[in-house]
Amino acid sequence: MSRNGRGFEPRIVGFLCNWCSYSGADLAGVSRMKSAPNLRIIRVMCSGRVDPSFILRAFQLGADGVLVAGCHPGDCHYQEGNAKALRRVLLLKRMLRDFGIDEHRLRLEWISAAEGERFAAVSTEFTEQLRALGPLVLARRAEVA
Amino acid sequence: MPHRMHLMVCAGTGCVANRSPEVRDALVTEIAKRGLENEIQVVTTGCNGFCGAGPLMVVQPDGIFYQQLSPKDVPHLVEEHFLKGRPVQKLMYVPPETRTPLPKMMDIPFFSRQRLIALRNRGLIDPERIEEYIARDGYAALAKALSQMTPQQILEEVKISGLRGRGGAGFPTGAKWEHVLKAEGEPKYVICNGDEGDPGAFMDRSIVESDPHSVIEGMLIGARAIGARWGVVYIRNEYPLAVQRLMIALEQAREYGLLGDNILDTGFDFDISVSRGAGAFVCGEATALVSAVEGRPGEPRARPPRLAQHGLWGKPTCLNNVETWADVPPIINNGGAWYAQIGTEKSKGTKVFSLVGKINNTGLVEVPMGITLREIIYDIGGGVPGGKKFKAVQTGGPSGGCIPNELIDLPIDFESLAEAGSMMGSGGMVIMDEDTCMVDVARYFLAFTQDESCGKCAPCREGTQLMLDILTRITDGHGTMEDLDALEEVAKVVAETSLCGLGTSAPNPVLTTMRYFRDEYLAHIGAHKCPAHVCRQLNTYRIDPAICVERGHGCGVCRRECPEKAIFGEKNQAHRVDATLCNKCGTCVDVCHFNAVIVE
């Protein structure tokens, strides 16, 4: 479904950690930086808060890609929250592969509060990547009965 | 069966240098050859005192004195005297003026006029056997001091005796001991100053060589009096024989329980260690000696505090000369009053002098205080050899001064010598005759003290250097009147402001020679002449044409030997010296067999 007539517009869910990536996004905004609007941001206190269930739930609700963004290693406001996120995402990517979902649809990025440019670049690039992958069609639930 | 005869062969350093041991060996072999070994015993003794007559021997019990023996005389001597009982005239001492030999030792004026206290055992005992020392009342004084007297009584005895330090300053020994007794600080030390750095002085050496136990006993008594725990003998390493005999004596004393713990079961602990001097004259000074013993450089320190309060290792220390310690046992044995009878009103007892220089009877002389110079020089010393005229005597070594002929009748004691500008000093007595140049003597002694100065304080270091420089210029003929005044001024200030004894006494030779022999100085400066012809640069050399031709037949030896080729002449003709070329080296005088060269 293309809303602005430019073909498939991927829907991306972004879990941004409050201290780094969320501020980075804010900085990008404040600095009037251009970036793809496809990213739907959900603020969490730390990337460690992102439960794999949320990611699966996002895909199940029709997201074409999920971005989890946290602080650079060592910069985490809670010292090691981002490390836990890294562990979960690595295992989850392996499971997504078994579920037949391209693991590139799930992306983990480190974006500090100062990297407004980087945030803009990541979200734009991710959007183009998903546009190439096309929509994620999962078996509709009502298929059986 | 005890021996009927004892041959006391002198083995002091002087005689040993003249090969006296060879004489002794010859005697021993000869006696053995004659089978007399258990009748006659050969004993090697310490220095007998008459060094000029060495190698010498005294035959006891009859006291016959033989001198200048050589091994080849021995067979004849043994046969004549020991077998046939006829003493050999040829080997006896012949006084210069009377030509008749004097067989008995005690008839010889050299010995008869002396009064032996410090040298009481010289020539009578073998220093390396303690038993002989004990046989002559050795350690009796110690026994008496330890068992019958309290330290206070010992001190009292020494005070009564009026004994004063024989090191040179003449500080009352009793007072010094009392200072150390009263000073706080444990343990206390007693030191025997055997440095004897003065050139020409060897009385300490012969005391230690011939009678080491007298020093040890003296130190023991002194230690008992002041409550000292340790003793140190500081002895010159250049006296190897003395060091060796001292070590033997200490060992023997320890074996007999006279040193170490609980001496003679009286609960008194005391021991003596030996510290060998490395040959610095300045280490004769008390504080320099102490720092040398402590292993630090031998450099005096400013006083006060005196050694009595802050001596060796910072503890109260009593330092006395070898002779002083040696005098203590007789004082204890015979009582202070006995000692006080000898000598003058302020200077009690006797003093050992080493009589050297232009004197017939060179050797050690122990005479009562108050004796006059004349008696020492002529009665004991046998006058000036070679018919020369007596000119002056230098007492106290480089720290002392020169006493002219006019004061020959000066009674000798601490005060009189000081008044004369000299000082008692260690006891060196150098006789000088007319052939001695007093300026050169002053230069010689100053060269010695300048070289031995430790260099710590400016007046002594720079002053001696400067005085030597002036004196050298005077003896080279370049001296000026200003030099003379400057010399006197510098000498006075150095004497007054120097830090230690060396500096304060170094100018004495200069000051006394200038006081009594100012004319010689003026001769050197004004007339550019050295009256005694010692300062070569001021001499002029001339050949007497008559003697050269008649006796020498113009042999030309002087012409060939002259290094500057300043002598001209043909064979059988009178030779003459060209004064302009002559460098005044004096070789011509030495080589001419006919004494044709006249020095003016």
Add this chain to the structure above:
Amino acid sequence: MKPKVAFYWCASCGGCEEAVVDLDEKILDVANAVDIVFWPVALDFKEHDVEAMPDGSILASFINGAIRNSDQLKIAKLLRAKSQVVVAFGVCAQLGGIPGLANMSDAKGIFAEVYRDGVAPVRLHRENGHSLSLPEFFDTVVALDRVIDVDYYVPGCPPTPKIIGDALGALLGSNLPPKGTVLAPDQALCEQCPRKDTRPEKLLLKELKRVHQVVADQQTCLLAQGLACLGPATRAGCEAMCIRGNMPCTGCFGPTSRVRDFGAKALSAIASVIDSNDEGEITRILEALPDPVGTFYRYSLPSSLLGRRRME
């Protein structure tokens, strides 16, 4: 009049049926208390017997096994109509169970795998006047509550006799628990685990190990020894039968009531305790979990958020 109960098994291994028999002598009490009207594995009642009953005449029907084909769907619907209470009996009915793992493929994939190059089954086969039909083989296996309204669930693979007893007690008891309750304690298995007190102060694993690679120590917590024991994510009730047999829990009692997707939660827990912050090292450790879906969704794939594998 004794209350009528019914038992039925859909895509099931038959374990749950035996579980009922496992009640041993207690089966007699059950038999006395109730009138079993339909139990194909044990009693010879036929489908048409049930169809003949008036609706709601069966007090409770215990259905185990997942819905795999149209036949099972039909009977499930039938029993729902005839029963007042339907109990999803066993994890297959509750979450899809082991059969649910078929969702990693579809009908075509499975037939290709099973019948390889042989004859594949045909829905309708006519042979000289007679016809033989097979039920439709669905692509996706679903749990019972996806097709009919389920009142209660009895977890387990199979449910233990104690759980079954308690369930029956609860059902026959006066006050029925709220509809949709899972009839088992609502805490994780660790609560009942005998090795509960041996857990380390800081549970961090440098190594994960496969069950066949090591002989686990009998006393200490299996997860602490590096085995992927899913006890912390699994509902208690089985009194840690597997752990008493020195084998790590595989999650057959399903998640606790607060967890929507068992696999995601189990994955999150196991990933979180990996003791490394370095991507390379984490990947190396994760090599010990070659089949994440098989490990975390062993019994609950059909009821998971994604439900099945996405086919090209």
Add this chain to the structure above:
Amino acid sequence: MIRLTIDGKTTEVERGTTLLHAARFLDIKIPTLCYHPLIKPFAACRLCVVEVKRSWGMELVPSCHVACQEGMEVSTGSSHVLAARRLVLELMLARWPNVPILRKYAAELGLEKPRFASPLRDEREDACILCGLCVRACDEVVGASAISFAERGIGRRVATPFNLESESCIACGACALVCPTSYIKFEAEDHRGKPPEFLLDPNTAIYMPTAQAVPKVPSIDRDSCIHFQTGGCQKCVEVCEPGAVNHKMVDEEIEVEVGQVLVAIGYDTFDPTPMAQYAYGRLDNVYTGLEVERMLNSTGPTGGRVLLKNGKPPRAVGIVHCVGSRDENYHRYCSRVCCMYALKFAHVVKERSGAEIYNFYIDMRAFGKGYEEFYSRVLNEGANVIRGKVAEVVQAGWSKQKEGALLLRCEDTLIGRFREIPVDMVILCNAIEPRRDAEQVGRLFGLSRSPDGFFLERHPKLDPVATMTDGIFVAGCAQGPKDIPDVVAQACAAAARMMATISKGEVEIDPVRAEVMEEYCSGCRVCSALCPYSAISYVAERKVSQVNSALCKGCGTCVAACPSGAMTGYGFTDRQINAELEGVLAV
């Protein structure tokens, strides 16, 4: 107490006082050479002799060493004493005629030239007069005993063992300090091996930082203080009456419980050495801004005068702006303060040395209040401003001899011509950099840093003094280059913010934190290893985990990991996030 008369004046002194001290007490001057108040008396030069009346006559004694005795009669100026002193001096002058201190004392005693000359005559002004002060200082005071007297008599000299370089010498300079003739010299070299133009660090072990130091209290430089190397000295303790000097003081770490922290660690200056074209460290008279600031300071090494290394005032001075700032290879940001202090230098240097001033700038940033007026005033005073970055600083001797020793080559972009300006001195306005230890400080307080390395404020526009973490504030150059007015403003702002929270009395902690629903917790301990703040503890009796709400920061990592869903995170519960998910993906 001891009573004695010196030169007719009777006085009372304590027991143990030396004659010299008693004389000085009566301000009678006695010359000394080998005496030093802090070293034990040596009594070797004998210059300080005085006359003491003895029973047997007048005795000359060294006053530096001899202690006063009851009833002593002393004369320090009698002809006898003066004659002795004069001659001792004459003896020393004979050997060292040109040593100033000897000539001074000699002149005082009316001695012009020594009558004689020592064979070892040493004409040097800085000859060693063997007073031994150096040896005694090194031995008694410093305790290193690195030098001592060697050889004896006239050959006596000060030396190290075997004349080899001594290992025990700790280069404390005590010997050079006490040497009356500066025979022993103390050469200091800076890191470039050249004698330092300015001694920025203290030149004595105990020093007053600057004349205007607050608090104005001397402090001890532990590296150069002898006591810490040999355990000796402590002369400063001896002379300090109030006894305020204590070598045992050590830095103590005191733990202060604070609710809030203001990070104001300031800045470091950029070391221009890597920019070889500016020849800092290679050519003389090329200074950084801070060094010139030190030179202009009245308590500085040159007492505030602008001087070249050779001591002469400069004829022309070049001031180079933006050294290391606004530079692709070093710092892209503008250091904001250089232009104004460069103009200040232009004004002050011109005023103090009358030198021709050249400012090389890119843009003259006189943005503050009254800045522009100051800029025009400096221009009127005759400072030349050249718009163009300096390409190179070279030795004038290279190209044809211009009047200055250095040449500044640059392109004057306003007139479009390449110019070579001859100057004597170059001042480099080097950039402001973040502190070298900013990394560690940042980690300590959980502060992240902006790309230029300065600490990151919570919001560049709306909240410049706060940081991401509540209670941690940042102010001054730690947050970015700024000048004093801005720094003061920020400091007040930060202080105000902190006072605000303090006055409120209690601190609102973030509602966001985790909590364990104990009825559901199985005690599986998966969460306890995850908490960096160890806020999760295991309650043994109830066999469940528990969260300490004060310690928990609310990151939620444990909530995501709790396998049985027994842990909830207020503000970010699973239900809330799932609801958000449904919301964002609704359309």
